[in-house]
Amino acid sequence: xxxxxxxxxxxxxxxxxxxxxxxxxxxxxxxxxxxxxxxxxxxxxxxxxxxxxxxxxxxxxxxxxxxxxxxxxxxxxxxxxxxxxxxxxxxxxxxxxxxxxxxxxxxxxxxxxxxxxxxxxxxxxxxxxxxxxxxxxxxxxxxxxxxxxxxxxxxxxxxxxxxxxxxxxxxxxxxxxxxxxxxxxxxxxxxxxxxxxxxxxxxxxxxxxxxxxxxxxxxxxxxxxxxxxxxxxxxxxxxxxxxxxxxxxxxxxxxxxxxxxxxxxxxxxxxxxxxxxxxxxxxxxxxxxxxxxxxxxxxxxxxxxxxxxxxxxxxxxxxxxxxxxxxxxxxxxxxxxxxxxxxxxxxxxxxxxxxxxxxxxxxxxxxxxxxxxxxxxxxxxxxxxxxxxxxxxxxxxxxxxxxxxxxxxxxxxxxxxxxxxxxxxxxxxxxxxxxxxxxxxxxxxxxxxxxxxxxxxxxxxxxx
Amino acid sequence: xxxxxxxxxxxxxxxxxxxxxxxxxxxxxxxxxxxxxxxxxxxxxxxxxxxxxxxxxxxxxxxxxxxxxxxxxxxxxxxxxxxxxxxxxxxxxxxxxxxxxxxxxxxxxxxxxxxxxxxxxxxxxxxxxxxxxxxxxxxxxxxxxxxxxxxxxxxxxxxxxxxxxxxxxxxxxxxxxxxxxxxxxxxxxxxxxxxxxxxxxxxxxxxxxxxxxxxxxxxxxxxxxxxxxxxxxxxxxxxxxxxxxxxxxxxxxxxxxxxxxxxxxxxxxxxxxxxxxxxxxxxxxxxxxxxxxxxxxxxxxxxxxxxxxxxxxxxxxxxxxxxxxxxxxxxxxxxxxxxxxxxxxxxxxxxxxxxxxxxxxxxxxxxxxxxxxxxxxxxxxxxxxxxxxxxxxxxxxxxxxxxxxxxxxxxxxxxxxxxxxxxxxxxxxxxxxxxxxxxxxxxxxxxxxxxxxxxxxxxxxxxx
Numbered sequence: 008x009x010x011x012x013x014x015x016x017x018x019x020x021x022x023x024x025x026x027x028x029x030x031x032x033x034x035x036x037x038x039x040x041x042x043x044x045x046x047x048x049x050x051x052x053x054x055x056x057x058x059x060x061x062x063x064x065x066x067x068x069x070x071x072x073x074x075x076x077x078x079x080x081x082x083x084x085x086x087x088x089x090x091x092x093x094x095x096x097x098x099x100x101x102x103x104x105x106x107x108x109x110x111x112x113x114x115x116x117x118x119x120x121x122x123x124x125x126x127x128x129x130x131x132x133x134x135x136x137x138x139x140x141x142x143x144x145x146x147x148x149x150x151x152x153x154x155x156x157x158x159x160x161x162x163x164x165x166x167x168x169x170x171x172x173x174x175x176x177x178x179x180x181x182x183x184x185x186x187x188x189x190x191x192x193x194x195x196x197x198x199x200x201x202x203x204x205x206x207x208x209x210x211x212x213x214x215x216x217x218x219x220x221x222x223x224x225x226x227x228x229x230x231x232x233x234x235x236x237x238x239x240x241x242x243x244x245x246x247x248x249x250x251x252x253x254x255x256x257x258x259x260x261x262x263x264x265x266x267x268x269x270x271x272x273x274x275x276x277x278x279x280x281x282x283x284x285x286x287x288x289x290x291x292x293x294x295x296x297x298x299x300x301x302x303x304x305x306x307x308x309x310x311x312x313x314x315x316x317x318x319x320x321x322x323x324x325x326x327x328x329x330x331x332x333x334x335x336x337x338x339x340x341x342x343x344x345x346x347x348x349x350x351x352x353x354x355x356x357x358x359x360x361x362x363x364x365x366x367x368x369x370x371x372x373x374x375x376x377x378x379x380x381x382x383x384x385x386x387x388x389x390x391x392x393x394x395x396x397x398x399x400x401x402x403x404x405x406x407x408x409x410x411x412x413x414x415x416x417x418x419x420x421x422x423x424x425x426x427x428x429x430x431x432x433x434x435x436x437x438x439x440x441x442x443x444x445x446x447x448x449x450x451x452x453x454x455x456x457x458x459x460x461x462x463x464x465x466x467x468x469x470x471x
Numbered sequence: 472x473x474x475x476x477x478x479x480x481x482x483x484x485x486x487x488x489x490x491x492x493x494x495x496x497x498x499x500x501x502x503x504x505x506x507x508x509x510x511x512x513x514x515x516x517x518x519x520x521x522x523x524x525x526x527x528x529x530x531x532x533x534x535x536x537x538x539x540x541x542x543x544x545x546x547x548x549x550x551x552x553x554x555x556x557x558x559x560x561x562x563x564x565x566x567x568x569x570x571x572x573x574x575x576x577x578x579x580x581x582x583x584x585x586x587x588x589x590x591x592x593x594x595x596x597x598x599x600x601x602x603x604x605x606x607x608x609x610x611x612x613x614x615x616x617x618x619x620x621x622x623x624x625x626x627x628x629x630x631x632x633x634x635x636x637x638x639x640x641x642x643x644x645x646x647x648x649x650x651x652x653x654x655x656x657x658x659x660x661x662x663x664x665x666x667x668x669x670x671x672x673x674x675x676x677x678x679x680x681x682x683x684x685x686x687x688x689x690x691x692x693x694x695x696x697x698x699x700x701x702x703x704x705x706x707x708x709x710x711x712x713x714x715x716x717x718x719x720x721x722x723x724x725x726x727x728x729x730x731x732x733x734x735x736x737x738x739x740x741x742x743x744x745x746x747x748x749x750x751x752x753x754x755x756x757x758x759x760x761x762x763x764x765x766x767x768x769x770x771x772x773x774x775x776x777x778x779x780x781x782x783x784x785x786x787x788x789x790x791x792x793x794x795x796x797x798x799x800x801x802x803x804x805x806x807x808x809x810x811x812x813x814x815x816x817x818x819x820x821x822x823x824x825x826x827x828x829x830x831x832x833x834x835x836x837x838x839x840x841x842x843x844x845x846x847x848x849x850x851x852x853x854x855x856x857x858x859x860x861x862x863x864x865x866x867x868x869x870x871x872x873x874x875x876x877x878x879x880x881x882x883x884x885x886x887x888x889x890x891x892x893x894x895x896x897x898x899x900x901x902x903x904x905x906x907x908x909x910x911x912x913x914x915x916x917x918x919x920x921x922x923x924x925x926x927x928x929x930x931x932x933x934x935x
Contacts, residue, residue, distance in 0.1 A: 044637065044639065045637045048636045048637050049636055049637060172512045172513055172911070173508065173509045173512050173513060175508065175859070175860055175861050175915070176861070210911065211910070370834070370890045370892050372861070395639070396639055397639055397640070397836070397864065399863035399864055400861065400863055426834045426890060428834050428909060428911050428912050428915070429909060429912075445892060445893060446675070447636070447674065447892050448892050448893075451639070451892070
């Protein structure tokens with residue numbers, strides 16, 4: 008007996024120590040946050056709602072039938088949850104369609120090799136029979152300028168600057184390379200390029216091409232542009248660096264149709280006291296047309312809805328009006344967010360805080376913020392209250408693309424920060440599927456949004 | 472042009488803001504930590520080394536041929552890295568073998584259903600033709616005592632207390648339920664049970680049974696014990712709660728062989744100044760015999776080796792002797808760690824700090840610590856230097872099972888904390904495979920170990 012009990016006590020001393028964490032938080036807030044987290048981790052619908060969005064609807068590019076289905080589904084979902092009101096805001100959105108699956112190959116001395124590509128969002132199509140030309144590799148716009156018209160004219164330009172793997176936060180790496188995708192075609196066209204291939208914005212060696220938005224110059228020539236998978240880009244680089252002439256062929260069928268009618272979808276819980284003031288939490292309902300838009304931004308969508316559902320089902324009476332805002336068209340135009348910002352001015356709705364979840368449904372790390380001082384009492388309060396829930400990262404800086412359409416001098420902006428290591432494995436690619444989302448991680452994010460809404464609602468009310 | 476530049480500047484303002492983070496760290500240390508992280512994220516071998524351990528060797532239970540292969544492989548690996556010395560410590564380890572794959576089924580009014588089970592580590596086998604008996608469900612040892620001999624005798628006891636999903640840190644949930652696995656058979660045997668089925672320690676609804684260590688009382692009866700998958704446990708619960716009599720059958724072939732000779736493997740970089748003092752980083756080389764032992768603890772093994780490799784390849788001359796210690800037999804006996812602790816006393820090796828990575832290879836969050844004051848200058852220094860690398864969680868508490876065999880009053884103990892949400896999806900189960908480990912997350916962990924070794928080496932040296 009003794010030997011067993013000895014073992015057991017060792018085991019327990021090892022394991023239970025995790026539970027003994029200092030709490031220096033306000034006990035009322037702590038108790039309610041604990042209720043929020045308990046509810047999220049045991050009774051949340053968000054994971055099953057995400058499954059529906061991913062598996063029953065699928066990717067939801069602005070203007071697509073799936074985007075309309077997602078509008079209907081989330082409207083009915085929030086009505087079913089008996090939020091105080093659920094309504095839509097009309098918005099005209101760009102309507103770009105990919106058409107048939109793209110094909111591409113490289114032709115070198117060592118033969119012909121098919122390569123995985125996808126058209127960039129907003130690109131024109133190649134000629135009907137495809138485009139074939141000599142490939143020239145560059146890494147940035149300076150290099151392009153140095154090469155000049157003489158060397159670029161008639162060629163396909165291959166932008167191959169990889170996301171720097173040394174960034175701890177992968178969004179930093181994205182920020183340092185996405186210019187190639189966004190403006191590569193427009194820049195290359197200035198020098199007479201026939202088309203553009205861009206290395207996918209990804210940090211993993213795999214075969215998924217990643218799409219994403221691009222823009223032509225208003226007065227510039229339009230040339231077709233595709234993204235190539237990281238492995239595909241490495242193959243091209245190897246061929247070029249070993250001195251092989253590479254002829255590149257690609258065929259795309261994308262086109263831009265006339266703008267389409269679409270909607271933001273909004274669910275609201277009425278405030279008990281501050282009837283003219285709003286706290287909103289949002290994600291974007293549209294996605295790219297690849298994968299299932301699971302992390303980007305099905306996760307943010309279902310988390311925002313869940314945050315309101317949690318507060319409602321826990322019987323919390325908010326002081327301010329609370330909204331879940333599902334923005335349309337974040338990916339290729341931001342029209343929904345612009346419309347939302349326009350209407351709140353028209354309607355004179357005071358927005359005291361806006362929260363966005365658009366960095367994936369991964370494990371929670373913290374929040375970023377704008378329009379609120381890093382050394383303010385509010386931030387100190389939030390840090391303290393969130394500490395027991397392991398939300399330790401509080402970064403002054405970028406909140407989220409949709410809520411940034413609001414004025415940060417009038418509205419405090421908060422961006423939900425999940426862990427970023429796996430995000431660019433799935434971003435805008437066929438790998439962004441429901442299976443890549445972890446149930447608990449998603450639920451913890453929904454809890455974090457609900458908790459932040461609650462804490463701001465309480466803090467700003469009592470401060471008055 | 473204007474419209475494009477406007478877009479681009481919006482995009483950039485959105486993205487680059489991530490890069491602007493305040494640095495209040497010592498610039499010398501920051502620069503070297505940056506070198507460590509850069510190296511880890513671009514030139515680390517740890518991911519490929521883990522692939523070898525998982526795919527070429529496989530699971531490595533103490534006493535198994537695979538454990539011996541892992542000893543040889545890691546010895547040669549560290550010799551290949553030209554560490555100053557690589558050596559082994561002999562240790563006798565328990566030698567339990569699973570034998571043929573287990574089978575189990577439940578027989579109820581609604582028919583016979585096969586269920587996924589696995590023997591718990593250390594269990595005796597069932598009789599040759601299996602064990603069949605009436606199933607009785609309990610949730611803890613109190614309930615068992617209340618039921619007493621009369622109701623338990625001759626039955627198979629089904630321990631079905633789930634890991635509480637509401638714990639933010641999943642190890643807390645593990646600590647609150649693992650007594651069923653560890654002592655369930657011993658406790659049930661006191662009341663004459665014929666066998667035991669334990670709900671797997673997992674937080675996901677899936678079909679993987681999770682093994683793990685168990686103990687019989689020295690003077691108690693030994694009865695066979697298996698773990699059943701979470702879905703399987705839910706099936707049994709459903710049957711029982713709907714009033715069905717459940718007959719449970721299982722057949723296992725496991726046995727305990729005589730102790731086997733095995734080894735700890737140690738790689739060392741000599742210190743330039745403090746030749747009598749050591750800083751060690753370790754993981755355990757053994758694993759359970761299911762899956763590939765990828766997260767538990769292939770990850771810790773390759774990270775510890777990588778940490779030394781990084782410091783060596785960056786040309787860092789350590790003041791203290793630095794060791795990567797690969798402990799044998801953490802899973803079912805801790806014999807390697809005990810032997811290590813014994814030998815360091817015999818050899819009069821002063822260990823100033825020990826670091827362990829044994830909570831999976833997931834994205835880094837921080838370190839726990841014992842034997843060093845929470846409010847000490849050292850902890851403040853570490854928090855500050857690690858902040859730019861997003862290591863924000865510093866918990867006074869449990870470090871790691873192997874290094875806990877050292878005396879925390881003589882040695883500061885640090886436990887590497889990766890995110891815990893996904894850990895119990897794979898822990899001790901067939902799902903713990905190489906594919907479940909993310910390359911960057913693993914590399915960031917190796918960098919964290921190297922950085923902590925460096926900072927302790929520097930700090931304690933300069934403090935003298």
